[in-house]
Amino acid sequence: MSQIGTGASWRGGDIPTRVDVVVVGAGITGAAVAHHLAHWGVSVLVLEQASQPSAGATGRSGGMVRAYDPDPAIAELAQLSLAAYRDAGRWTSGRAPLHSVGAVTVADPAEEAALREAAERINGALRTSAHVVAGHAEMAGARLAGGVALVEPAAGWVAPTEVTADWLEQAVADGAVIGCGMRVQGVEERGGRPEVLTDRGVVQAGAVVSAVGPWAAHPVPGLRPASPVRSRSIQVSIVERRPPASPHSTFVDLRTGLYAKPVGLDRTLIGMPHLVWDAPFDSQPDPAHAQATVSALTAHFPWLATAPYVSTVRAADAYGTPKEVEPVSGLLEATDVPHVWSVRSWNGGGVKTAPAAGHRIAAAVVADVCSDIR
Ligand SMILES: Cc1cc2nc3c(=O)[nH]c(=O)nc-3n(C[C@H](O)[C@H](O)[C@H](O)COP(=O)(O)OP(=O)(O)OC[C@H]3O[C@@H](n4cnc5c(N)ncnc54)[C@H](O)[C@@H]3O)c2cc1C
Known part of the structure; x- marks a missing residue:
């Protein structure tokens, strides 16, 4: 197993070289997924190219949240997410992030x-x-x-950077490692599972979730979603x-x-x-x-x-318009590397859907990781 430097890790420990799931991108989507995975006992490594989380769309976002959306699939996620944003019990800070x-x-x-x-x-x-x-x-x-x-x-509305930081803090408390200042350069298949190539070394993963937001339009090799972004x-x-x-x-x-x-x-x-x-x-x-x-x-x-x-x-x-990919209901798309999943494009609405989307994506990824031992 190769060693990898710790990089500028954000409240994390040493960077592991083998984990159940690598999440690429520490925006609100990656944080939502990582927090659920870690809570369920999955070993998670979040890799973020910037020196801190929320460096992409999340850090610039207005954070407006409402239950309504003309698209029924988004409306369902938005409604569940609004409930989460109103619930003080779900947040490390002990207060609900929603400004009602x-x-x-x-x-x-x-x-x-x-x-x-x-x-x-x-x-x-x-x-x-x-x-x-x-x-x-x-x-x-x-x-x-x-x-x-x-x-x-x-x-x-919510402050997206605060929400992201809260989820990452919860993930770290549950054992996740956050590696900031670590760019993923590509993902390849090795022995039927993904190998993640970073500028600090190589990580073996059971599955990879690409939550790279707008960068999904020009993804690194191995992270290209099935439908165009x-x-x-x-x-x-x-x-x-x-x-x-x-x-x-x-x-x-x-x-x-x-x-x-x-x-x-x-x-x-x-x-x-x-x-x-x-x-x-x-x-x-x-x-x-x-x-x-x-x-x-x-x-x-x-x-x-x-x-x-x-x-x-x-x-x-x-x-983009993601294809329906069962069993993950349009939230994840396959890439050309097995067990590497790309999160759908959010079309300007990733904050209002993040809590429910993160939960569903994490559940689908757990099922994928467990498919190894069937
Ligand atoms: C100005 C603005 C206003 C908005 N207002 C709203 C709003 O009111 N309500 C709403 O619901 N949505 C809003 N949105 C949309 C919402 O902010 C986005 O949908 C959401 O933040 C996307 O989050 P994400 O985590 O998917 O992507 P991002 O926040 O972009 O995170 C992706 C992360 O991946 C990292 N990354 C990329 N490539 C790599 C790599 N190779 N290796 C390692 N890391 C990598 C990036 O550095 C980045 O930190 C707004 C967006 C903007 C820009």
Whole structure:
């Protein structure tokens, strides 16, 4: 067995050379998977190329979470995940990470019946008071501009870096090792199982989970998912919210893709789809898009027209339409190396699904690792 340096490990011990599962990427997805695996007694090594976790999309994310999504598969994960974000008992910090500022989802009036059904489903599952408002000019601080709104008072936002850190802390407490500053360069088959090649040495694994986010568009050898993934730019800006602007809930308009969320007491994060594909993850902010975002959202938040600008952040997420791969229900895709699984692309919604997705992915991977001894 070869030895491997400890690298800049994050609250971890020595880097093992043989583990049940290697998780590649310490974003919110990798952390969610690692925490469940470690909790179930699986030996886990998380390898992250950056010097600390949340270095990718997770560290730039707005973290808006709501139970509703037009895609039923995502809605199911989002609903379960919202329950987890509300449950203080699941977190090392002892407090639930959710900031329950409420969520308003605006849609075309033709969607009213579908939104009412969704509200009923959410309330049945979470015992909340989600409801639909039609014919209102404004709701929870946002103008609806002719749309109908699904209001979820129990939704809101989380800080994705805090969630990721909490899960990694739980994983380490359960025996996982986190190797930061360690880039995976490739994965090959050796004796029917994966061998992970890193810039610090080689690790033998029973299975590998690739949770590399936007980098899945240009994966290292052995981590290429079965269906194509592209990276798409996401750009958000922060502005000051001064009186008489009122506090508001999180906001998404499904007709346009415009969104906003409060950040602390006097700031608001705003965003609009930035349809730039395949740009490098660290591309410079696009000032014209930032200005267009302010103009477009003024229809919903008129005070934005004079709000002082604070900053703009640009990053990317992984976009694609994953194939259904049983028994893992579209959450994992096979690669060209046996027992190496690529997590589906989250299309800009990886935070609101992470708790439930992490649980399901971990369960599927445990089954895969155990297939060795059948
Ligand atoms: C500006 C912005 C706002 C967003 N807002 C929301 C929101 O409001 N709600 C929501 O639900 N979602 C939101 N998203 C989307 C969400 O943040 C992402 O879907 C989610 O963070 C993806 O997490 P991940 O762990 O899959 O990927 P990432 O966080 O990108 O993590 C992947 C990790 O893998 C590492 N890695 C890559 N290649 C290698 C390698 N070869 N070896 C080792 N490590 C490697 C990277 O360094 C990175 O740390 C937003 C995204 C952005 C960018």
